[in-house]
Amino acid sequence: MSTSNASPPNWVKDAVFYQIFPDRFNRSGTVDVGAKIEDWEASPTVHGYKGGDLWGVIDKLDYLADLGITAIWFNPIFQSASNHRYHTYDYWNVDPMLGGNAAFDALIEKAHAKGIRIVLDGVFNHASRGFFQFSDIAEQQEKSAYVDWFRVHKFPIDPYDEDTPATYAAWWGLHALPQFNTDTEAVREFLWSVGTHWIERGADGWRLDVPNEISTPGFWDEFRARVRATNPEAYITGEIWHEAVGWVGPEGPFDGVMNYPLTNAIISFGIGNRINHDAIVDNNDYHVSSGINAGEFADRIDRLFELYGPEQRTAMLNLLDSHDTGRLMSMANGDVDLVVLCLTLLLTMPGAPCIYYGTEVGLEGGPDPDCRRGFPWDSLDATPDLTAAISELIALRHGQPGLRSPDFERIGPAPGPDFGRSYVYARGAGQDRLVIVINHADEDDLVPLDVGVLSAGAERIWSRCDAKVTNTDSKCTVSMSARSVAIWHDPQEQS
Numbered sequence: 001m002s003t004s005n006a007s008p009p010n011w012v013k014d015a016v017f018y019q020i021f022p023d024r025f026n027r028s029g030t031v032d033v034g035a036k037i038e039d040w041e042a043s044p045t046v047h048g049y050k051g052g053d054l055w056g057v058i059d060k061l062d063y064l065a066d067l068g069i070t071a072i073w074f075n076p077i078f079q080s081a082s083n084h085r086y087h088t089y090d091y092w093n094v095d096p097m098l099g100g101n102a103a104f105d106a107l108i109e110k111a112h113a114k115g116i117r118i119v120l121d122g123v124f125n126h127a128s129r130g131f132f133q134f135s136d137i138a139e140q141q142e143k144s145a146y147v148d149w150f151r152v153h154k155f156p157i158d159p160y161d162e163d164t165p166a167t168y169a170a171w172w173g174l175h176a177l178p179q180f181n182t183d184t185e186a187v188r189e190f191l192w193s194v195g196t197h198w199i200e201r202g203a204d205g206w207r208l209d210v211p212n213e214i215s216t217p218g219f220w221d222e223f224r225a226r227v228r229a230t231n232p233e234a235y236i237t238g239e240i241w242h243e244a245v246g247w248v249g250p251e252g253p254f255d256g257v258m259n260y261p262l263t264n265a266i267i268s269f270g271i272g273n274r275i276n277h278d279a280i281v282d283n284n285d286y287h288v289s290s291g292i293n294a295g296e297f298a299d300r301i302d303r304l305f306e307l308y309g310p311e312q313r314t315a316m317l318n319l320l321d322s323h324d325t326g327r328l329m330s331m332a333n334g335d336v337d338l339v340v341l342c343l344t345l346l347l348t349m350p351g352a353p354c355i356y357y358g359t360e361v362g363l364e365g366g367p368d369p370d371c372r373r374g375f376p377w378d379s380l381d382a383t384p385d386l387t388a389a390i391s392e393l394i395a396l397r398h399g400q401p402g403l404r405s406p407d408f409e410r411i412g413p414a415p416g417p418d419f420g421r422s423y424v425y426a427r428g429a430g431q432d433r434l435v436i437v438i439n440h441a442d443e444d445d446l447v448p449l450d451v452g453v454l455s456a457g458a459e460r461i462w463s464r465c466d467a468k469v470t471n472t473d474s475k476c477t478v479s480m481s482a483r484s485v486a487i488w489h490d491p492q493e494q495s
Contacts, residue, residue, distance in 0.1 A: 005225065008255035008315035009205075009233040011070075011117065013404050016347075016394050017354035018069040021323050022098050023049055023083045024374050025357055026056030033097045040374040049083050050374050054094070054103035058110050067360060068394035071117040071352075073207050075323055077104065080128060084323070084372070086209065087128035087176055091194045108202035117204035119235060124191045124223075125213045126171040126179045129159040134178050148184045171210070182216040195223050196230045205235030207317070208254070212240055212247075220253035237317045241286055243304075248312045256315035259351060261304055263319055264288050267331060269297035269423070269440055270342035276333045279326030281367045286325065294423040294440070295413045301425075302410055305350070310406035316351035320359070323372055327356070327365040334364070337483045340389045340464060341438060344485040347393040348427060348436050350406050360390045389464070396462055396487070402428015411435070411453055421445040422480055424453075430494040436487050437467065439480040447478040454478065458490035 027040065027050065037051040044050070054077070064072070076085035079095045094104045111118055127134060133146035142155045151169035159166075162175050171177040180187050195206065206227065211220060220238075227234050240247055240257040248254050264287060267275070272291035280288055292300075305313060320342055321328045332338040339362075346353045357363075358375050362383035365371040376382065397403045405428050412424040421441035427434045435454055439445045456471045465484030470477045480486065 005228045005232070006250045008311055009235050011233065012235050012255065012352050013314035013406075014398075015071040015117070015352045016069055016397060017071045017073050017119075017317065017352055018064055018067075019073045019075070019319070019322060019354055019356045020057060021052075021075045021084070021357065021372050022054065022057070022077055023052045023085075024372050025052045026060050026375060026377065027051045028053050028055035028059055028099075030055050031097065031099050031103075035097070041376075044369045044372050044374070046369050047083065049097065051097070052374070053097065054099040054107050058103070058107055061110055061114055061116065065114045065116065067391060068398060069355070070115060071119060071204070072111065073119045073317075073354060074121060076121045076123055076209075081130055082128075086123050087130070088123050089128045089130035089132070091190075092197070104201070112202070117235075118202070119205040119207055119237075120198055120203045121209060122195065122206040123209045124180070124194070125210045126177040129176050129178060131178070134159070149181055149187050150178045151181045171213070179213075182214050182219050188216070188219060188222070192223055192226050196226050199227055199230045199234050204231070204233070205237070207258075208236070208238045211238040211254075224253045235315075237315075243307055245307055248315070249309060252312075256312065256317050256352070258322075259304075259316040259318045260286055261300070262316070262349065262351070263321075263325075265292075265297055265300040265304070266320060266342050266345045267328075268292045269294070270345060270438075271332050271335075271338050272440060274333065274335065274338065276326075276331055279330035279366045281325045288331075294420050295415075297423055298410055298413060298425075299415070301349075305408055313350045313406045313408075314352070314404070317354055318346055318349060318351040319354040319356065320346055321356045321371070323356075324368065325371060326367050327363060327371050328359055329362050330364045330366055334362075336362070336383060336386045337464070339386060341440060341483060341485055343390060343393060344436070344438060344464075344487075347397050348403055348434075348487070350408055350427075353397070355390070360387050362386050392462060400428070400432065400434060400461075400489070402432035402434045405429070405432065407432075412447065412449060420447065422447045422478075424449065424478075426453075429492075431491045433490055433492050434461075434487055435490050436485070437478055437480055438485045439482065442482050444482055445480045447480060449476040449478060451476055454488060455490055455492075458488040460486060461489050462487045 031053045038048040078088050079090035080087045094101050133149045136146050137144040154167040166175045169179040236254050237256045238254045241260045244257040268289035407429045409426040413420045422439040422445045424437050454469050463486035465481035467486035468479045
């Protein structure tokens with residue numbers, strides 16, 4: 001079923017995403033990279049390659065399908081002189097180190113056959129100094145035929161003289177990342193053509209890198225129009241680290257954004273003052289607090305959901321960690337209970353949850369580049385409780401329509417001075433209604449609820465504690481163990 005250009009694709013609300021950093025997920029052994037690569041288990045370095053490739057991803061599609069993954073967001077896959085490939089020099093070809101275009105075509109065919117969609121990373125704000133048109137400027141200087149493709153402040157330019165500031169617009173001032181001049185029509189047409197080309201070739205959408213740094217009026221609106229004309233079900237999400245009013249919705253160019261404000265709230269509440277500050281990255285608008293209570297968390301969640309309409313609420317890309325942050329397990333100091341608590345919030349909130357590769361097996365890592373370790377395929381059973389919990393929560397999300405709906409109700413704590421230990425909310429309505437209770441504290445909690453919030457016949461369908469509901473004529477209470485979660489299916493008649 002197709003959707004209008006203004007609405008997010010229908011499939012996104014049902015999706016569970018998995019983020020793959022291609023160089024670090026799996027090495028197939030079939031790609032002769034002809035280059036020196038690091039040991040897979042060694043600590044990652046800024047510039048080193050480990051040799052993961054798309055054929056290696058294909059080899060693990062059964063693993064991902066069994067986990068319940070229905071969509072993959074790939075970090076960049078196009079030709080680049082960097083392991084993360086945000087330094088693109090050829091937008092028309094998949095990097096040979098990843099298996100080239102043949103591997104991409106095979107990935108699309110085999111992933112789609114398993115019901116897994118593929119979303120690519122689009123780096124359209126900047127290229128690399130190896131990008132042909134920029135190299136031509138470096139060679140020809142002001143006489144280059146492509147002089148208008150980039151914003152040159154002063155000639156001559158020297159992309160490799162990093163002892164002096166770049167004399168052209170460059171992302172964060174980095175010589176290696178010249179910024180496109182999207183006010184030039186030829187540049188816009190080039191980038192829009194890249195956007196439609198890979199959708200035509202089978203990709204299911206784009207995650208757009210730093211899109212807020214492209215200020216040319218109408219650029220992203222036209223990008224969206226062309227991509228959705230190519231495939232009305234293509235998903236478009238942007239890397240916006242802050243609240244994104246104006247970027248999503250009927251008038252916005254994106255279906256959703258990376259929901260870092262939700263990330264911040266979940267980690268600040270779920271891990272709280274037990275957080276490992278050495279694993280925290282404090283950049284952009286990614287500011288994890290040292291700890292917030294249930295009332296403060298509830299207020300943050302209410303504000304987020306008030307910002308967006310129901311359709312956009314279910315199309316946000318929700319995450320707990322990524323290639324730009326420390327890993328969840330390291331932030332939680334290896335505490336599996338806290339990781340599961342955070343993941344429960346992620347997988348039961350409106351929006352499309354995204355699992356960073358390796359989180360399901362407890363992969364650790366501090367700030368970049370440590371958060372980009374090789375997947376530990378030899379240690380799949382290192383954290384069986386965590387792996388089982390993620391698998392069960394994903395299955396629960398797939399099996400419970402209420403968790404995929406926009407319906408959300410704050411139950412407790414009530415707004416005001418009552419800032420208890422436990423956060424209580426409902427998802428879904430009528431026969432699909434679920435009630436989730438999360439106690440983030442290191443002490444047990446007896447949670448008071450209004451009569452009827454949880455009926456005597458409510459079925460506890462998932463928990464990490466022996467939670468108990470007690471109903472009387474005048475009150476309802478739930479006993480929760482420390483650092484625990486519980487989910488009830490509690491259908492209610494709709495008026």
